[in-house]
Amino acid sequence: EAQVTQNPRYLITVTGKKLTVTCSQNMNHEYMSWYRQDPGLGLRQIYYSMNVEVTDKGDVPEGYKVSRKEKRNFPLILESPSPNQTSLYFCASRKPGLAGAVNEQFFGPGTRLTVL
Amino acid sequence: AQSVSQHNHHVILSEAASLELGCNYSYGGTVNLFWYVQYPGQHLQLLLKYFSGDPLVKGIKGFEAEFIKSKFSFNLRKPSVQWSDTAEYFCAVSTNAGKSTFGDGTTLTVKP
Numbered sequence: 001e002a003q004v005t006q007n008p009r010y011l012i013t014v015t016g017k018k019l020t021v022t023c024s025q026n027m028n029h030e031y032m033s034w035y036r037q038d039p040g041l042g043l044r045q046i047y048y049s050m051n052v053e054v055t056d057k058g059d060v061p062e063g064y065k066v067s068r069k070e071k072r073n074f075p076l077i078l079e080s081p082s083p084n085q086t087s088l089y090f091c092a093s094r095k096p097g098l099a100g101a102v103n104e105q106f107f108g109p110g111t112r113l114t115v116l
Numbered sequence: 117a118q119s120v121s122q123h124n125h126h127v128i129l130s131e132a133a134s135l136e137l138g139c140n141y142s143y144g145g146t147v148n149l150f151w152y153v154q155y156p157g158q159h160l161q162l163l164l165k166y167f168s169g170d171p172l173v174k175g176i177k178g179f180e181a182e183f184i185k186s187k188f189s190f191n192l193r194k195p196s197v198q199w200s201d202t203a204e205y206f207c208a209v210s211t212n213a214g215k216s217t218f219g220d221g222t223t224l225t226v227k228p
Contacts, residue, residue: 043208050213104162105160110159
């Protein structure tokens with residue numbers, strides 16, 4: 001089954017304790033992204049990657065790191081989490097489009113993170 | 117910089133009522149516009165998208181959207197909503213460089 005998986009699905013942690021949220025897709029997609037969803041703010045893009053070893057900042061990258069060493073994986077790293085990073089996080093992937101077109105994104109199930 | 121504005125944050129309708137959700141965008145390049153839906157407890161999934169061609173786009177479950185370039189709008193419509201349309205709806209603009217911007221979302225509640 002074609003899918004984007006995220007782990008863990010739920011995480012409660014404390015301020016300053018480094019954590020990683022994994023994201024993996026089995027569709028051989030070049031593009032991957034991380035978003036956070038907060039009430040009333042919609043989805044905001046944290047980082048995105050156009051391919052292996054190519055990453056770029058989205059709208060809210062502060063406090064986050066990513067890496068793209070393999071095509072299928074795009075982990076999100078919080079080196080020193082703070083309470084304002086409490087949120088619902090989504091990973092997404094898509095194929096590149098042709099001639100300016102952008103394909104739809106496929107989303108993972110989400111990771112609900114609470115930082116105390 | 118690109119931006120998306122959704123006008124209605126929470127809409128409540130009775131079954132069989134017509135729906136229109138507003139979306140305005142700001143982007144200077146080639147426009148790729150999307151509507152995604154998030155049903156309770158489920159992943160976000162695509163409703164419909166527009167890149168070029170016919171500005172009236174049809175999607176899944178009877179939804180459609182009209183791209184009006186002069187108004188920078190991409191409003192979502194459905195002639196007759198059902199209880200199962202209760203969900204959160206997001207308008208988004210994406211570039212082929214990978215950047216995506218979503219609106220704040222509209223929560224639709226359909227009363228049976």
